[in-house]
Amino acid sequence: MTPIAGGVALNMAFGFSILTVLTLIIYTRNGDQRLYLTGHRLALGISFFVFLATFILSYQLIISNFDLDYVARYSSLETPTMYKISALWAGQSGSLLFWLFILSVYTTITTIQNQNKHNRLMPWVIITLASVQMFFLVLTNFVTNPFMPTEADFVVANGNGLNPLLQNVTMAIHPPTLYLGYVGFSVPFGFAISALMNRDTSPLWIQSIRRWTLVAWLFLSVGIILGGWWAYQELGWGGYWAWDPVENASFMPWLTATAFVHSIIIQEKKDMLRVWNMVLIILTFTLCIFGTFLTRSGVMSSVHSFTASSLGPIFLTFVFFILVVSFGVMYTRMNDLRSPRKMESFSSRESGFLFNNMVFVVMCFAVFWGTLFPVFSEAVRGTKITVGPPFFNQINVPIGFILLALTGIGPLLAWRKTGKKNLIRNFTFPILSGLIAAIIFILIGLEANVVISFSLCVFVTATVLTEFARGIRARTNKFDESIITALTRMVSKNRSRYGGYVVHLGIVLMFIGFTGHAFDKEKEFSLKVGENDHVAGYEFELIRLFESERPNYYAWVSDLRVTDDNGNFVTNLHPEKRVYFHRNPDPNRRQPHSELDIHSTLNKDIYSVFSAVDNENGVAFIKIMVNPLVRWVWIGGYILVFGTVIALWPRKDS
Amino acid sequence: MDFVRDYGFILILFILPVIFVLQPLFLPNLGKQENPMDDKALKRKKLLIYRQIKELEMEFDMGNINEADYHATRKELKQEVSKVISQLTPKN
Amino acid sequence: MISGVIVVVIFWIGWVSSNPADEKAMATFVSVEGLIQQNIDKRTKLGGLVKDGSIQISETNHLDCTFILKEGQTELSVKYNRTRPDLFKDGAEVIVTGQYLNGTFYADELQTKCASRYEGDLRDKNSYNLTEIDT
Numbered sequence: 001m002t003p004i005a006g007g008v009a010l011n012m013a014f015g016f017s018i019l020t021v022l023t024l025i026i027y028t029r030n031g032d033q034r035l036y037l038t039g040h041r042l043a044l045g046i047s048f049f050v051f052l053a054t055f056i057l058s059y060q061l062i063i064s065n066f067d068l069d070y071v072a073r074y075s076s077l078e079t080p081t082m083y084k085i086s087a088l089w090a091g092q093s094g095s096l097l098f099w100l101f102i103l104s105v106y107t108t109i110t111t112i113q114n115q116n117k118h119n120r121l122m123p124w125v126i127i128t129l130a131s132v133q134m135f136f137l138v139l140t141n142f143v144t145n146p147f148m149p150t151e152a153d154f155v156v157a158n159g160n161g162l163n164p165l166l167q168n169v170t171m172a173i174h175p176p177t178l179y180l181g182y183v184g185f186s187v188p189f190g191f192a193i194s195a196l197m198n199r200d201t202s203p204l205w206i207q208s209i210r211r212w213t214l215v216a217w218l219f220l221s222v223g224i225i226l227g228g229w230w231a232y233q234e235l236g237w238g239g240y241w242a243w244d245p246v247e248n249a250s251f252m253p254w255l256t257a258t259a260f261v262h263s264i265i266i267q268e269k270k271d272m273l274r275v276w277n278m279v280l281i282i283l284t285f286t287l288c289i290f291g292t293f294l295t296r297s298g299v300m301s302s303v304h305s306f307t308a309s310s311l312g313p314i315f316l317t318f319v320f321f322i323l324v325v326s327f328g329v330m331y332t333r334m335n336d337l338r339s340p341r342k343m344e345s346f347s348s349r350e351s352g353f354l355f356n357n358m359v360f361v362v363m364c365f366a367v368f369w370g371t372l373f374p375v376f377s378e379a380v381r382g383t384k385i386t387v388g389p390p391f392f393n394q395i396n397v398p399i400g401f402i403l404l405a406l407t408g409i410g411p412l413l414a415w416r417k418t419g420k421k422n423l424i425r426n427f428t429f430p431i432l433s434g435l436i437a438a439i440i441f442i443l444i445g446l447e448a449n450v451v452i453s454f455s456l457c458v459f460v461t462a463t464v465l466t467e468f469a470r471g472i473r474a475r476t477n478k479f480d481e482s483i484i485t486a487l488t489r490m491v492s493k494n495r496s497r498y499g500g501y502v503v504h505l506g507i508v509l510m511f512i513g514f515t516g517h518a519f520d521k522e523k524e525f526s527l528k529v530g531e532n533d534h535v536a537g538y539e540f541e542l543i544r545l546f547e548s549e550r551p552n553y554y555a556w557v558s559d560l561r562v563t564d565d566n567g568n569f570v571t572n573l574h575p576e577k578r579v580y581f582h583r584n585p586d587p588n589r590r591q592p593h594s595e596l597d598i599h600s601t602l603n604k605d606i607y608s609v610f611s612a613v614d615n616e617n618g619v620a621f622i623k624i625m626v627n628p629l630v631r632w633v634w635i636g637g638y639i640l641v642f643g644t645v646i647a648l649w650p651r652k653d654s
Numbered sequence: 655m656d657f658v659r660d661y662g663f664i665l666i667l668f669i670l671p672v673i674f675v676l677q678p679l680f681l682p683n684l685g686k687q688e689n690p691m692d693d694k695a696l697k698r699k700k701l702l703i704y705r706q707i708k709e710l711e712m713e714f715d716m717g718n719i720n721e722a723d724y725h726a727t728r729k730e731l732k733q734e735v736s737k738v739i740s741q742l743t744p745k746n
Numbered sequence: 747m748i749s750g751v752i753v754v755v756i757f758w759i760g761w762v763s764s765n766p767a768d769e770k771a772m773a774t775f776v777s778v779e780g781l782i783q784q785n786i787d788k789r790t791k792l793g794g795l796v797k798d799g800s801i802q803i804s805e806t807n808h809l810d811c812t813f814i815l816k817e818g819q820t821e822l823s824v825k826y827n828r829t830r831p832d833l834f835k836d837g838a839e840v841i842v843t844g845q846y847l848n849g850t851f852y853a854d855e856l857q858t859k860c861a862s863r864y865e866g867d868l869r870d871k872n873s874y875n876l877t878e879i880d881t
Contacts, residue, residue: 005667012668016675037678045671052667116694204695207702269706349718358748362755369759374775384775386791390768395759414718422717474715494709524829526808592832611829614808621808623829 003068006056007147010097013049014141016042017134024123024130028197036123043111043126046133047104054101057094057146061087066156069148070094076161078552083162086172090162092311093144095175099292100136102176102183107133110187114208121205124194125187132186135318143311164553164580164593170230178223178250182288184216185257189285192278196329199336201274206264210496211648213264217257218644224250225637236596236609238522238625240633243392248371249291252364256284259360265496266353270415274337275330276357282326287364290319294371345417352410359406363399367392401452404511407504408460411467429466434459453515457508464501464508471498491646499647506643509636516604516629524611524623536626538570538606539563545613545620554582555595556613558620562599562606571599575610575622604628696742703735770854773843778817781846791843792851797821798836815842815851826853833858 024039026032057070061084066072074087074094089095107129114122140146150156165171188209195205227247228240241247260280266273293315330337343351369376370387377385412418412426438455446454468487471494475486491498521536532541544559556577562570576595599606607625614621707728714724766772773791781790794817804810810827824842834840834856844853 005663008668012671019675032683034678034681034683037681038675041675041678045675048671204699204702207698269709358751362751365755366759369763373763386773386775388771388773391762391766391771394767394771395762414720415713416719416723419720422720425717470716471712474712474717478715490712494712524809594832609829612808619808621829 003056003060003065003147003149006053006060007145009049009053009056010137010141010145010147013046013053014134014137016046016049017130017137020046020130021127021134024127028123028127039123039126040111040115043130044108046130046137047108050097050100050104050133050137053140053147054088054097057097058085058088061085064159066159067150068146069150070146072150072156072159074160074162076159079159079162080167080552083167083172086166087162089175089179090166093140093146093148095179096136096144097140097146098176099179099183100133100140102179103129103133103136103186106183106187110190110212120198120200121191121194121208124197125190128190128193129186139311139314143314161581164578164591165234167552168230168234170226170233174223174226174230177219177226181216181218181220181223182250182253182291184212184219185253185281185285185288187212188216188260188281192281193326193329196278196333196336199333201333201336203268203271206267206277210264210268213257213261214644214648217254217261218641218648220250220254220257221640221644222637224254225634225640229634232630233596233598236594236611236623238520238607238609238623238627239517240630243367243370243387243389245371246295248367249294252367252371253284253287253291255360255364255367256280256287259357260284262353263357266350270341270350272339272341272343272350273354274339275334276354278330278337280357280361282323282330283361283364286319286322286326289315289322293319347413347418347423349410349413349415349418352406352413356403356406356410359399359402363396363403366395366399370395397449400511400514401456404453404456404460404507407507408456408463411501412463426466430459430462433462447518450515450518453511457511457515460504460508464505467501468498492651495649495651496647499643499645499649502643502646503640504643506636506639506641509632509639511636513629513631513633513636516627516632519628521626522624524621526614526619526621528617528619533622535624537565538624538626539565540573540608540622540624542620542622543572545618549582553578553580553593555579556610556620558610558622560608560622571606573597573599573606573608575608577610577613577620600631602631605630693742696738700735700738700742703731703738707731707735777820778815778822779820781851782820782822786846789843789845791841792822793817793839793841794822796834796836796838796840801834801836815840822851823849824851824853826856828854828856831856831858 020039020042023035023042027035027039057068060068060071061075062081064071064075064077064084070091070093071087074090075084079087087094089098107126110129111122111126114125191205191209191212195201224247227250231242232238232240257280260277263273263277263280267277293311343354345351370392373387373391374384377383408430412430414422418426434455437458438451441451441454471490472483472486475481475490476483479486481489523533523535525533527533527540527542529542529545532539534540539562541561541563542558543561546557546559548555548557558573558575558577560573560575562573564570575597578593578595580591580593582590594609594611596607596609598608605625605627607627609623609625610620611623612621613619710719710724710727710731713719714721719727769789773789774786775791775793776786778792778794780786781792792815794815797814797816800812800814802812809829810825811830812823812825815822815824824844826842826844838858841855841857842851842853843855843857844851846852
């Protein structure tokens with residue numbers, strides 16, 4: 001199989017995408033079933049050719065065919081096979097093809113799954129998805145083609161190889177996970193556009209995308225958490241979130257998507273918020289495309305110019321196109337979107353949801369503003385002002401507290417209107433526990449933000465627990481069941497609801513972890529063998545320092561003995577200083593890398609970085625960070641996944 | 655042999671999909687298919703309303719909804735579901 | 747009510763943008779030449795190359811470090827006393843953030859652009875912006 005076939009497959013896919021859109025648009029006009037069948041098959045054909053192209057590129061990476069520019073840039077003979085495959089999404093053109101690949105997987109599933117369902121909706125769903133595919137096919141065919149031959153008049157003997165920072169299991173699975181999330185929102189977006197085109201705005205279409213939305217949301221969440229985990233494990237600055245433009249790019253669609261996940265519940269149950277849901281899904285999808293643009297175009301990372309890549313203008317045009325077309329169609333359908341029901345009371349579950357939605361959107365706007373602040377300031381004032389984490393924290397910490405509080409308040413409000421009696425009954429226990437916690441935390445002498453955060457965590461946990469308790473009590477009173485049976489039946493009959501509560505618990509645990517950041521301690525020092533230094537109540541003694549050569553790098557390995565204040569042994573840490581490509585004759589091409597070592601407990605992490613080595617004097621430069629409660633961020637992540645899986649688990653009767 | 659191998663692939667991978675896609679166009683006219691709400695969609699709708707009723711009952715048991723609202727909404731949903739059932743094809 | 751919330755939020759975000767609580771929240775990107783000529787004492791960010799042979803590292807704690815940053819023909823002495831990134835060396839392209847005082851730039855952040863091996867590619871590396879986080 002030659003690389004040329006890959007290029008041809010992409011050409012074919014592009015041609016098919018145009019034909020799909022044309023055929024199905026004609027079908028929606030004249031209703032000839034033969035056209036629908038052809039359009040349907042054309043759509044499957046696009047995906048088939050994309051699969052073929054992706055398969056060919058992966059194969060070229062595995063056999064290390066350096067005649068392809070992409071293979072030569074992102075792979076090398078020494079690269080382990082697993083990372084040869086992950087090189088598929090390491091570079092620009094490959095990752096765009098990979099985006100397209102995932103989109104094609106989703107499109108195929110949607111097309112086949114709904115072959116006989118939603119006959120009215122499907123044509124426009126396919127048209128929308130094929131249009132998105134068309135955009136990425138334009139990019140991979142004409143702008144950055146992954147099948148370009150190497151531009152060299154000699155035979156390329158070995159490729160550049162994959163950056164060592166990316167030679168890490170987390171980093172191999174983080175981009176695909178994130179992409180599965182980003183791309184996943186194309187399907188709900190397609191259904192939304194289709195519902196608009198068909199003037200079908202009943203809650204039924206929402207039902208058919210609920211699960212898709214949750215799957216995409218789950219992948220996006222996991223992708224973001226994995227990204228943080230990777231940064232924490234590999235980059236050595238001791239944190240997991242830096243409000244970096246690329247991180248923000250994934251966080252913004254997450255915020256609107258989270259709002260959407262909540263507000264579709266209202267449309268499903270009450271047939272309200274139709275316009276708002278349309279706005280949210282359009283924004284989410286646009287932000288997913290925009291996020292791909294931010295990560296791929298180099299707009300934010302290039303220091304001196306904004307036009308580092310030809311992709312920028314094309315992506316921005318597409319983003320603009322999506323917004324104009326979607327909101328244009330929505331505007332013409334405003335009459336259909338008018339909801340038959342209205343909000344009745346401020347203290348109702350409905351308005352709680354609406355308020356939570358607004359806060360999510362506000363947070364998204366704040367992040368958007370901060371991310372693009374350098375661009376705005378340069379455009380308006382001519383000076384490029386960069387914005388750092390303190391800015392984002394100042395704005396987002398209070399918003400985060402409001403969201404956390406709403407997580408607790410929302411479930412306690414009754415539909416339509418919460419009576420005074422209900423209000424008092426539902427809120428007494430959670431508010432009391434929050435207040436008692438707050439008093440205890442103040443007495444311990446914690447700072448204001450920490451007190452607020454921890455007390456809110458207690459409050460939300462209390463509300464979730466009361467929700468479970470009230471549900472169980474209602475069942476045991478009615479059906480005479482044991483507590484365990486009541487719990488399992490209750491959860492399995494209301495999966496999205498109780499799964500959602502479990503997700504809320506996960507979020508609470510993550511907030512506990514975030515709050516731990518307030519207590520971080522950090523120190524940098526140098527040690528010879530036998531010397532020691534102290535950080536945050538721990539003693540670090542350098543016991544050994546030795547060199548070691550391994551297949552793809554050379555390492556200086558340290559052996560640090562950690563003891564606590566009382567002289568009790570805690571652990572041994574072995575951070576390493578590595579040089580990758582150490583056999584390369586050109587010293588500029590060898591790449592140093594600090595491999596850190598972490599001793600992690602529920603209480604705190606001891607994080608060690610071997611930042612430099614002085615060979616002549618046998619001195620190691622060590623950076624130690626003691627980061628309390630970080631573990632809870634990851635534990636919260638697991639709980640979040642668990643809760644979402646409960647909500648997603650299919651019911652027998654559907 | 656190389657010739658057959660290379661071009662065989664091309665035939666299978668590039669020509670067959672085209673034939674597959676064009677084939678429906680040569681079918682006799684299938685006519686226009688009118689799709690009001692088909693049975694499947696209606697059954698699904700019925701199921702959804704039943705679930706809403708169950709959930710409403712649970713909300714009521716938990717005290718999240720007052721008695722008047724509960725009865726009103728329940729009546730509404732019951733009416734809706736009977737409307738859906740009457741639309742279902744009478745064969746079963 | 748919704749419009750009221752929107753107005754309040756916009757004012758608040760605007761206010762925070764112009765009066766950040768932490769002086770490290772924002773830094774202005776300037777050229778080395780502009781910095782020296784206008785003697786800017788606000789927090790700034792500079793980009794340039796490390797002059798060959800200019801890196802001096804303290805013998806006593808091995809952390810304090812001075813080097814000369816070159817942007818075009820303009821040179822500026824930079825002091826930095828934290829852990830240096832792996833790719834910091836002669837000729838490396840760096841971005842420093844800090845304050846200019848009496849002819850010396852006191853940096854508290856030092857970021858390196860990536861090694862020539864990945865020249866031009868790293869920006870695209872895996873949805874992660876390494877130049878921004880490789881501190």
